[in-house]
Amino acid sequence: MNAASNSKGGGFDPSRIRRGPIVFALIIGAFVAILNETLLGNALPELVTALNVPYSTIQWLSTAYMLVIGVLVPVTAVLQQWFTTRQMFLSAMLLFLAGTIIAAVAPGFEVLLTGRVIQALGTGLMLPVMMNTILAIYPPENRGGAMGLIGLVIMFAPAIGPTVSGLIMDSLSWRYLFILVIPIAVFSVIFAAVYMRNVSEVTKPKVDVLSIILSTIGFGGVVYGFSKAGAVGWGHNEVIWPIAVGAVALLVFVLRQLKLKEPVMDLRAFKYPMFALVTVLLFVIMMTLFSTMTLLPMFLQGVLFMTAFKSGLTLLPGGIVNGIMAPVSGKLFDKFGPRVLVIPGLIIVALSIFLFTGFDESTSSGYVITIHIILLIGLSMVMMPAQTTGLNQLPRHLYPHGTAILNTLQQVSGAIGTALFISIMSNGQKDYLATSSDPQNPLEMAKGLIEGLNSAFWLGFIIAIIAVVLGLFIRRTKAPEGETRGMGH
Structure with missing residues (x-):
């Protein structure tokens, strides 16, 4: 879909789209991605022994996941104006699948962490695409029900994560936390490739690189600092500096967004x-x-x-x-x-x-x-x-x-x-x-x-x-x- 097709407004007719398969594709993708946020929680004590690393290091498998999503999501508004819904969703699922495979075969902590980061890149791309697609294909008076289905996944997946991982850890090795996710992710990619449609307008706005750098330092610093605070306490340099630098970067980021004609994250939404x-x-x-x-x-x-x-x-x-x-x-x-x-x-x-x-x-x-x-x-x-x-x-x-x-x-x-x-x-x-x-x-x-x-x-x-x-x-x-x-x- 090109920018020209938007001259009449929405750029496509939502009433002519088969919503059911699109929503189903979104739900499966979101389910495996969000399940992975809480799947490792129960397994961390065993991973400490299996990978022979201290608890402070193993925490990174969870912290890095949150950190990557926190850094990536602000940029998705621009990405969604550069790439079609279909490209965004399939890229997200393929990244997630690649990360899961790397984590499943990881020989040690470093490779496992790399797999987790790639998984998180997929999740970070997926969440905003999913919400944006629902907004595009449903009129306001019917959105509640569709958002409710997405809500089912967003709430249900993290809730069953600890139980599923407890069950797997009781009878199988930690690798199965990833191995068992692979077939679901593969199915999601195939299903989305067949049924996913483009529902967004590709306007290709000018990308302000400085804004992306500021947003990355800002959100990354704040999420990192607070994540460390839970482990090492508030007075630690590893907490104070990232939060301070992050806060300054965010302030500059906000001021810059208000001045730009095509901001990375349009804060005029707050009007x-x-x-x-x-x-x-x-x-x-x-x-x-x-x-x-x-x-x-x-x-x-x-x-x-x-x-x-x-x-x-x-x-x-x-x-x-x-x-x-x-x-x-x-x-x-x-x-x-x-x-x-x-x-x-x-x-x-x-x-x-x-x-x-x-x-x-x-x-x-x-x-x-x-x-x-x-x-x-x-x-x-x-x-x-x-x-x-x-x-x-x-x-x-x-x-x-x-x-x-x-x-x-x-x-x-x-x-x-x-x-x-x-x-x-x-x-x-x-x-x-x-x-x-x-x-x-x-x-x-x-x-x-x-x-x-x-x-x-x-x-x-x-x-x-x-x-x-x-x-x-x-x-x-x-x-x-x-x-x-x-x-x-």
């Missing part, structure tokens, strides 16, 4: 009030989501002394319920708009995190499962409806930029949230053990962990209350007049 509100709301809610996903397994394994597999199983029902709820809340969103879902959803999230603050060694696994299910029901009522509301207000030419902004900030907020909550948890545990008469005793260590976790969950509760206040301002939105089809600024 639309509902998009701006939703961005802040999702930033806050993602911090809570990432941190509870990190803290709950620690509680189950460190306090209730469960195996990795059993802790994965304990968190599975919440993931399944969330997966079922995502399309339901999408359909409800199409019918009733965002307020009916988002405000009660945020109250449910705040309430369940408040109940987390009371967890201790006498807490039963059944109680944990129940509260976790309630938390994820609340989240499924918030995530996709809020995202769809924000994006619906944007004119068509800002779709790639809107999706890039939301996806980038979710990665950044995940890194910040995880680091913040883990450091609060660690400090709480240290303070408790400092006053303990027998700090080496496993029971005392578990009590210290409870103290730390409770402090972290209290912070989570305060953040959730902020989200509730933000949610009160959410409204149903429409695309600007005359811009639903056209491209004009």
